[in-house]
Amino acid sequence: MSPLETSMPIILCVDDETSILKSLQRLFMSSKVKLLLSSSGQQALELMQTEKVNIIISDMRMPNMTGAEFLAQAAVLQPDAYRILMTGYSDIQSTVSAINVGKIHRYIQKPWDNAELLAQVHEGLEIYRLVEANKLLTKKITLQNKQLKQLNNNLEEMVQQRTTQLKKTLYQYKLLASTRGNEQKATLEVLYNLISINPALNGKFALQVSETCGHIATALKMNKAHVELISKAGLYCELGKLGLPAHCLTGPYDQLSSAAQKRFFQHPQLAEEMLAPAVHLSTISEIIGSQYEHYNGTGEPLQKVAQNIHIGARILAVARDFWLALFEQQNAKDHTKDLTKEEIYKHIKLQQGNVYDPKVVNVLGQIITAYQDQETINHSDAQLDDGLLIEQITEGMRLTQNLYNRKHMLLLPKGHVFCEKTLQNLYRYQTKNNEKLLIKAERVEQTDTQAE
Numbered sequence: 001m002s003p004l005e006t007s008m009p010i011i012l013c014v015d016d017e018t019s020i021l022k023s024l025q026r027l028f029m030s031s032k033v034k035l036l037l038s039s040s041g042q043q044a045l046e047l048m049q050t051e052k053v054n055i056i057i058s059d060m061r062m063p064n065m066t067g068a069e070f071l072a073q074a075a076v077l078q079p080d081a082y083r084i085l086m087t088g089y090s091d092i093q094s095t096v097s098a099i100n101v102g103k104i105h106r107y108i109q110k111p112w113d114n115a116e117l118l119a120q121v122h123e124g125l126e127i128y129r130l131v132e133a134n135k136l137l138t139k140k141i142t143l144q145n146k147q148l149k150q151l152n153n154n155l156e157e158m159v160q161q162r163t164t165q166l167k168k169t170l171y172q173y174k175l176l177a178s179t180r181g182n183e184q185k186a187t188l189e190v191l192y193n194l195i196s197i198n199p200a201l202n203g204k205f206a207l208q209v210s211e212t213c214g215h216i217a218t219a220l221k222m223n224k225a226h227v228e229l230i231s232k233a234g235l236y237c238e239l240g241k242l243g244l245p246a247h248c249l250t251g252p253y254d255q256l257s258s259a260a261q262k263r264f265f266q267h268p269q270l271a272e273e274m275l276a277p278a279v280h281l282s283t284i285s286e287i288i289g290s291q292y293e294h295y296n297g298t299g300e301p302l303q304k305v306a307q308n309i310h311i312g313a314r315i316l317a318v319a320r321d322f323w324l325a326l327f328e329q330q331n332a333k334d335h336t337k338d339l340t341k342e343e344i345y346k347h348i349k350l351q352q353g354n355v356y357d358p359k360v361v362n363v364l365g366q367i368i369t370a371y372q373d374q375e376t377i378n379h380s381d382a383q384l385d386d387g388l389l390i391e392q393i394t395e396g397m398r399l400t401q402n403l404y405n406r407k408h409m410l411l412l413p414k415g416h417v418f419c420e421k422t423l424q425n426l427y428r429y430q431t432k433n434n435e436k437l438l439i440k441a442e443r444v445e446q447t448d449t450q451a452e
Contacts, residue, residue, distance in 0.1 A: 009047060009125055010051060013087075014044045014070065015059040024057065024100035027114055041070030048077050054128045055121055060087040068104075075103045082124030086110055097191070099243075099274065101408045103121060118181050155246065165197040172411070188195050189410050192235055194242060196409045200236050203408030205327050210235035212319035212367070217312075219363045229310040233287035237316055240271030265300055271308070287312035291320065296354045306357075314357040318364050321356075322348060341368050345385075377402070387438035390426050395419055401440040405433070419443060 011033050012022045020039045028035050036051060038044035041058070044063060056074055060067040071083050083103065088110035099107075104119050105127070122225045142149050169190065196203025215232035217227040242248060244267055256264065268289045276283040290304065292315035297305030325344045329337075339347075345368055354357040395418055403412040411429070412422070418441070430437055 002016075007126075008034045009054045009055065010034045010036060010045065011055040011121065012038065012044060012051075012053040013057045013068070014038045014062070016040060016062045017059070020059065027117070029050050031118075041065035043069070045069060045077065046072055051245050053078060055082050055084065055124050057086065057117075057121075060085055071104055080128060080135075082128050083302070084107075084108060084120055084124065086237075086288060096274075100170075105143060139183075143282045148154060153249060160304070161199065162199060165196070169197055172409075185414060189413060192220060193409050195236070195238055198242060200246065201241060202327065203404075204335075205323055206235050206238060207404075207408060208323045209316070209319050210366070212322065213312075213315050215367050216315045216363050217321060218365060220311075220315075225320045226312075230287065230315055233284045233291075233312050234319055235317055235322055236271065236284065237288055237291055238267070239268030239274060241429065242266075243267070243270040243274070250317060262437060268292060283312070286310055287316055291316045292353045293317075293332060295352075295357050298354075304424060309357075311357075314360050318348060318356050318360045322364060387440040389425065390437060390439065393418055393426075393439055393441055395423070396444055397441045398444045399439065399441050403437070403439055405429075405437070406435055411437075 002168075004200045006165055009032075011028060013021055013035065015021050015024075016039050017213050018039070018087055021039070025035060025037065036047055036053065041062060044056075047053075056068055057069065058067040058074075062070070065250055067085050067087075071085065074081065074083065074131065083105050085104045085107040086109070092303045104118075108120065109116060130254070137184075138152075142152070164276045172190075172193065173319060192203070192206065195201050210231045210236075214227050214231035217230045222230070245264060248256065248264045253261065253264065256329055268291055272285045272289040275288075278285075287310050290302075290310055293299035293302065293304045293313060295309070295314070296307055297303050322341075322344060325339065325347070329339065348356060349361055349365065352361040399412055399414050399418075401409055402414045411426070416422070426437060
């Protein structure tokens with residue numbers, strides 16, 4: 001039996017507004033919990049030196065120390081505590097910072113709904129109990145299983161590596177944002193990099209799915225704006241997996257426990273929650289959230305049928321599963337049963353009318369036939385092996401394609417005009433990583449520059 005089951009749960013509320021703290025105090029008055037109140041992050045950290053808390057509810061905007069900064073330090077002091085962030089403004093940049101720096105589990109917007117907040121606290125306590133029970137079980141198994149101990153060490157190393165890579169990505173994001181005026185586009189680019197550097201995900205997979213989504217949408221004669229939205233949904237289709245525990249992402253899906261499989265299929269809804277503050281991304285969010293809806297109405301989460309499913313989601317489902325089959329067999333140890341693109345397509349075609357939209361499946365077949373072994377169906381690696389050397393790039397030249405490194409992390413976006421600072425950064429990157437960059441760029445005519 002875990003300590004939480006034998007003692008009263010402790011909830012720590014942090015907000016610089018006394019009225020908010022009093023409201024929370026009234027809300028939990030009838031609950032069987034011990035409530036700790038703090039008016040600042042520093043005061044809360046001092047409380048955590050002597051009190052082991054189960055739930056932390058913190059405001060985002062506070063003087064001296066923001067909620068994200070406080071929760072980051074709280075995660076170090078008591079990593080098992082379930083962290084909830086309350087924010088009164090819709091800012092995607094601050095939300096992403098809070099998720100990744102503050103390591104929060106949930107965020108709720110002010111003014112909050114009492115029932116929703118109580119439900120989140122109840123869920124947090126349940127997760128805390130599971131974590132505590134799991135730690136006890138892991139301790140017993142570790143004593144008998146040296147192999148598991150080695151695995152735990154490897155996982156710890158992966159976490160440290162991811163943290164280092166994340167710091168590097170955030171630095172690159174600052175560099176991009178400082179040279180470009182479009183903050184919304186820069187935010188999307190850093191979200192792609194967060195996917196690309198995650199050890200359990202694959203930036204190349206995201207690019208392939210995005211490209212194929214774009215080709216299908218174009219073949220269906222959709223306008224340029226819709227093609228771009230559907231392509232971006234394909235690029236970020238795995239965004240919600242950043243919020244899943246590691247055990248839901250390591251290993252084939254069919255080898256996961258039933259609980260882990262159920263949790264796995266929550267990632268589209270997690271992506272919707274992450275993108276919710278960005279109203280301009282609502283269409284992309286809808287496409288990602290509906291990607292597991294089946295054409296015959298047996299999918300998740302709302303069991304929509306046929307034309308009630310966004311066309312972008314129907315396209316994403318086909319493109320995603322086509323590339324998923326290819327990537328899974330590439331990563332498999334046994335390659336004796338590898339399938340060709342045509343064979344994978346035939347397997348998808350068998351499920352048209354049930355899982356997939358027949359119209360979309362038909363277009364994928366046309367693309368595979370028309371561009372077999374050509375750049376259109378699989379050109380991400382070709383982009384890395386063609387272009388100009390950095391020494392051939394001069395100030396004022398413009399990128400004609402996104403610039404990725406060998407790990408498929410975005411370094412510079414299409415349309416960027418090179419300046420002295422950009423070139424210096426690329427020289428340093430190339431030297432530090434011992435990686436030769438090939439850049440597709442063109443000279444900008446004087447009239448183009450003036451027009452910009």
